[in-house]
Amino acid sequence: MNIFKDYYNNEVKLSFADQPFSKTPKHVWVICKFKDNWLLTKHKDRGFEFPGGKVEKGETAKQAAIREVMEETGGKVKEIAYIGQYFVAGKGGNIIKNVYFATVSDLTQQHTYFETDGPLLLDSIPNDVKHNDLYSFIMKDGVLPQCMGYIEKNADKFFHKNNT
Structure with missing residues (x-):
């Protein structure tokens, strides 16, 4: 288990x-790839x-992850895998969030991307995310680099010939 401070x-x-923290987490976060690019969204x-968000009543965390990718980016999830789970002991309450890795097969332009301005494709995640005001606080703690390291270390499990 990794313990650290967030933003x-x-x-x-x-x-x-x-x-390890909950079989029914209330939040999800999805690290996405579309072709050779990382698929992010621009939260307003x-x-x-x-992409990520809350698990709605009647859906599983995995279903929520797939829905959030579609709502926030227009991305159709081809494959999705659970990576891990994190627990934040916040001042306003505790948050438990499942992290997934997903490959996206198609991006569809939508009339609305809900609370976001739609998809953003990057060939790499910059090293200065922690100090870059363009990025959300969600990207600025230890969760992102540790999950990216986990994905890289387990690349054979997550990346297939037709997804890279």
Whole structure:
């Protein structure tokens, strides 16, 4: 288990075990690839981030992840895999969030992207995200680099010939 502070100095616990904090988390975050690019969204208030959000009543966390990718980017998820789960001991309450890795097969232009301005494709995630005002606070703690390292280390599990 990895323990660190987030952007707001809250304690974060990140685990790559199978849902160690809750079997029914209320939030999801999806690290996405579309072809050779990382697929992010531009949140209207927070800036650039990977898609994510709340699990709605009657859906699983995985279903929520697929829905959030579509709503915020217009991306159709081809494959999705659970990566890990993190727990934030926030001042306003605790948050438990599942992290997924998804490959997206198609991007469809939409009339609305809900609380975002739609998709953003990047060939790489910049090293200065932590100090770059264009990026959301969600991208600025240890969750992103540790999850990216986990994806890279397990590339054979997540990347297939037809997705790279």
